[in-house]
Amino acid sequence: MTTHTADLKASVLALKEPSSLEIRPRYEGSNICTWIGFKHVNYLVEEAVLNHLRQSGIAPGTIYEMYGLCTDIVDIDTRILHALHIDDTALAEVRTHRRAQDDELLFAVTLHVQRETLLKAVTSTVRVQFRLDPRDGGEQPVPASLAPFAVDRLTAVPGWAPEPVEVDLAADDLVKELTSGHNAYAWKFRIPYWYCHFTERQQMSGYLRLMEEAKDRLVADRGVSIKSLLDEQNWIPVVPHSRITILDEARMEEDLYVVLTIESVFKSFTYDSRMDTYVVRDGKLVQTATGRITHGYAVIENRRDWSLVPFDSRMNTALEGRAV
The missing domain is CATH 3.10.129.10 (Hotdog Thioesterase)
Structure with missing residues (x-):
């Protein structure tokens, strides 16, 4: 030895x-x-x-x-x-x-x-x-x-088999296909080298960045962007819980489809969203990661303190999937 x-x-x-x-x-x-x-x-x-x-x-x-x-x-x-x-x-x-x-x-x-x-x-x-x-x-x-x-091969769940996703890979707009009928927002993202490591794969920090961006994109799409709520109501989003699990590998310069789906709202104080990411590889839709994040909103009281606030009708409307 x-x-x-x-x-x-x-x-x-x-x-x-x-x-x-x-x-x-x-x-x-x-x-x-x-x-x-x-x-x-x-x-x-x-x-x-x-x-x-x-x-x-x-x-x-x-x-x-x-x-x-x-x-x-x-x-x-x-x-x-x-x-x-x-x-x-x-x-x-x-x-x-x-x-x-x-x-x-x-x-x-x-x-x-x-x-x-x-x-x-x-x-x-x-x-x-x-x-x-x-x-x-x-x-x-x-x-x-x-x-x-x-x-x-990276997978946090050995032997994991993806749930079948009913989607037409030949569709002109795969983003619309992935969100059709769901309270969700999605976009296509080309994986850059600075989201990767070891010359090959997207790393966990890249998924964390996408999870943050997904929230930003969804609320902006529904008329309650981070900046608008800051300017108009002095509200900021807060996160008590997040989780991301890698299911398969996503490679540098692949197109990654990122889908954020609102799953539930708890007593108008917090809501849970699920993030799923996919690549099209060898003619198949391959899920590379899944994650969940819980958001609430807080009002800024001063430069150090904030306190949670219940969602108002404007936020509840947005969380239901309607623009305000």
């Missing part, structure tokens, strides 16, 4: 030990007043998981260069309990999730933030896979200690 192989075995065991990291939100995430949006909260979770791998001795850059293993987040399920602000320092804690099997990398992530007391601000469950690089192998074969986590 080589020293490096022995070190990797020790690293896999070290993954089961908790790690911690002090981390600040990126300035880019402070879009309205000083609050940090859900996308950048998820970025903090992602950084905490990558730090956990590095502290355990399984650095993403190293295992890619040596073994051709691409580190991918394939499922991220995040609840925001308290808002983060741009100057906050969050204490991130990562540990193996209690439901994790021996052959999977499933982590529980918690972010704490200091207020009058130390508050639990964010909880998240994150699944990671090591994707074998399809372009070529690494400098060395994949060690036996990492082999259980290596896959030749």
